[in-house]
Amino acid sequence: MHEIIRLVNRNLTISLNMGFVIWQIIFPLIYIFVAGFAYTALIHQVPFGNKTLDYPAFIATGMIGFNIMNSTLISGIIIWNDRRHGMFEQILVGPFTRAQYILSNVYTIGIIGLVSAAMITAVGYPLFFKQVEFNVLTIPLVVFASITGSILFGSIASIISTRLKSSEGFNVVINTVFLFFAFVSTAFYPAQGAPPILSTAFYFNPLTYLVDVVRAGIFGYFNGLVATEMTVLGIGATVLFLVATKLLSKLEL
Amino acid sequence: MGRKESILLYSIEINSLSKSYGDFIAVDGIDLKVEKGKIFGFLGPNGAGKTTTMKMLTTLIPPSGGKMNILGIDGIKSPLEIRKKIGVVLQQPSYEPTLSVEKSLEKYGMMWNVEKKIRKNRVEELLISFDLADIRKKKNDDLSIGQRRRVQVAREFMHDMELLFLDEPTVGLDPSARRGLLDFIKGKVKDGLTIFFTTHILEEAEYLCDDIAIINKGKIIAVDTPADLKNKFGREKTIKIHVSEQKDMSSLLSGIPDCTVEHDSGTVLTVRSSQSEQVLQEILKILASNHVPVEDLSVVPTSLEEIFLSVVKNSNA
Numbered sequence: 190m191h192e193i194i195r196l197v198n199r200n201l202t203i204s205l206n207m208g209f210v211i212w213q214i215i216f217p218l219i220y221i222f223v224a225g226f227a228y229t230a231l232i233h234q235v236p237f238g239n240k241t242l243d244y245p246a247f248i249a250t251g252m253i254g255f256n257i258m259n260s261t262l263i264s265g266i267i268i269w270n271d272r273r274h275g276m277f278e279q280i281l282v283g284p285f286t287r288a289q290y291i292l293s294n295v296y297t298i299g300i301i302g303l304v305s306a307a308m309i310t311a312v313g314y315p316l317f318f319k320q321v322e323f324n325v326l327t328i329p330l331v332v333f334a335s336i337t338g339s340i341l342f343g344s345i346a347s348i349i350s351t352r353l354k355s356s357e358g359f360n361v362v363i364n365t366v367f368l369f370f371a372f373v374s375t376a377f378y379p380a381q382g383a384p385p386i387l388s389t390a391f392y393f394n395p396l397t398y399l400v401d402v403v404r405a406g407i408f409g410y411f412n413g414l415v416a417t418e419m420t421v422l423g424i425g426a427t428v429l430f431l432v433a434t435k436l437l438s439k440l441e442l
Numbered sequence: 443m444g445r446k447e448s449i450l451l452y453s454i455e456i457n458s459l460s461k462s463y464g465d466f467i468a469v470d471g472i473d474l475k476v477e478k479g480k481i482f483g484f485l486g487p488n489g490a491g492k493t494t495t496m497k498m499l500t501t502l503i504p505p506s507g508g509k510m511n512i513l514g515i516d517g518i519k520s521p522l523e524i525r526k527k528i529g530v531v532l533q534q535p536s537y538e539p540t541l542s543v544e545k546s547l548e549k550y551g552m553m554w555n556v557e558k559k560i561r562k563n564r565v566e567e568l569l570i571s572f573d574l575a576d577i578r579k580k581k582n583d584d585l586s587i588g589q590r591r592r593v594q595v596a597r598e599f600m601h602d603m604e605l606l607f608l609d610e611p612t613v614g615l616d617p618s619a620r621r622g623l624l625d626f627i628k629g630k631v632k633d634g635l636t637i638f639f640t641t642h643i644l645e646e647a648e649y650l651c652d653d654i655a656i657i658n659k660g661k662i663i664a665v666d667t668p669a670d671l672k673n674k675f676g677r678e679k680t681i682k683i684h685v686s687e688q689k690d691m692s693s694l695l696s697g698i699p700d701c702t703v704e705h706d707s708g709t710v711l712t713v714r715s716s717q718s719e720q721v722l723q724e725i726l727k728i729l730a731s732n733h734v735p736v737e738d739l740s741v742v743p744t745s746l747e748e749i750f751l752s753v754v755k756n757s758n759a
């Protein structure tokens with residue numbers, strides 16, 4: 190077996206525990222169903238491109254992006270945990286290079302991101318299938334969003350992991366980042382109708398781009414804005430990935 | 443291809459290896475040769491530079507200067523080739539908190555590409571050798587520090603290697619686990635493994651090692667077998683005298699040549715000398731002429747521990 194596959198195998202084994210499954214799958218599902226239906230009373234319809242969506246359909250698709258972010262932020266923490274538990278050094282005195290370690294984390298994050306997206310899509314499907322409009326762009330858009338989104342958020346977590354020393358600091362930063370990304374985005378509510386300051390802030394958040402592209406794929410609505418958002422996601426993921434790799438390869442032992 | 447290996451005498455050869463952190467020199471141009479198939483003890487007080495040396499030898503950090511050849515491979519040019527052939531137990535703990543003891547051994551073997559069947563057998567063997575069978579299902583997060591250390595050391599034996607680095611592996615272990623580990627290591631050396639063993643505990647080095655290097659402040663101050671170290675520095679004996687009256691014995695004995703007063707409590711006096719016979723005679727004469735009754739008297743060879751302390755003390759001076 191190739192070194193990277195062995196490292197990915199190890200990464201998945203240490204990440205996929207009960208807590209992770211509950212947080213990643215059960216919690217989002219409860220949220221989709223409870224919040225989706227509870228808020229329908231408040232938010233009936235959401236305008237989206239040339240159509241209007243039910244709120245449950247809107248939030249279920251938002252949860253796909255949310256879950257990609259959530260799971261990749263968590264798996265990006267692999268590096269943090271490896272440093273904290275001495276496994277980073279241990280792996281680097283083993284038969285591996287730093288580049289292989291970094292790539293194995295990227296693949297792990299990508300796999301977890303894609304699987305999370307697929308699961309939420311499968312389970313949320315009954316909520317939005319009436320409004321789904323499959324076309325040639327659906328799969329490419331969702332996959333593109335999943336992969337660039339995974340790498341982008343995984344890189345953010347990796348960068349934070351390499352910069353911080355104390356656990357308290359790390360938790361504060363990760364939670365702050367998480368809360369901002371989760372709630373100042375179009376995952377849970379549309380930009381239209383939000384106060385202008387908030388809807389502007391939405392677009393300083395990569396999760397908004399990720400969620401918008403996923404929705405564009407699922408509801409078959411593609412325009413110039415979506416193309417721009419894809420470009421931003423692609424560039425953002427590339428730049429952050431390069432920064433994360435650079436920091437990690439310079440990390441002093 | 444096999445030619446080079448068949449003539450390989452030394453598993454480790456380093457020349458004026460050094461490591462600086464800014465202006466601070468942690469390892470100051472050391473030379474070492476470690477014979478193949480031997481246990482080499484690397485001994486020194488805290489902060490001496492043991493871990494830094496080991497991190498360089500295991501290619502975790504690059505040296506600031508010097509040369510190193512590990513298993514016949516240039517350590518600067520081909521670090522990965524070296525890492526494929528060595529095992530390393532670092533001083534700092536390392537563990538997979540979410541995995542059980544047996545799973546973490548298993549996965550470590552997988553990471554080293556050990557065949558599944560061999561892996562399974564080794565896990566069972568190691569669980570027994572390291573007394574981990576009772577806690578095999580426990581998560582590493584829930585283990586005591588000593589148990590975790592045992593898992594960490596056991597884990598390294600999941601894969602094959604030619605040279606094993608151990609950085610203070612017994613720290614945190616209770617005496618029986620400590621002895622168990624040392625004996626396990628001895629057994630592995632019989633099978634041809636070379637071991638580089640770092641410790642600040644002299645007894646361990648004495649019990650285990652074929653050769654010992656003492657490092658202090660980044661410099662090697664002595665290299666020898668434990669027995670020769672004792673011979674070289676250990677002709678000294680320690681004389682302990684217990685008297686029943688409070689007396690200023692230090693000044694009474696100050697005239698005796700080759701007599702170093704180690705400790706003087708007024709009634710208990712400890713003296714070191716390399717000519718213990720004559721010195722003892724002198725002491726007894728002086729005490730008798732001053733009418734100081736001697737209650738108890740003993741002469742013991744100076745322990746390696748004391749040699750170590752005095753060698754380190756001299757090199758600090």
Ligand SMILES: Nc1ncnc2c1ncn2[C@@H]1O[C@H](COP(=O)(O)OP(=O)(O)O)[C@@H](O)[C@H]1O
Nearest residue numbers: 442463468486487488489490491492493494495
């Ligand atoms: N990354 C580092 N930066 C600065 N100083 C260091 C670093 N690592 C070790 N040192 C210093 O180098 C010296 C030797 O450390 P070390 O090799 O860990 O000693 P030992 O293992 O013998 O106790 C110590 O004074 C330590 O503080």
Ligand SMILES: [Mg+2]
Nearest residue numbers: 492493494533
């Ligand atoms: Mg040390």
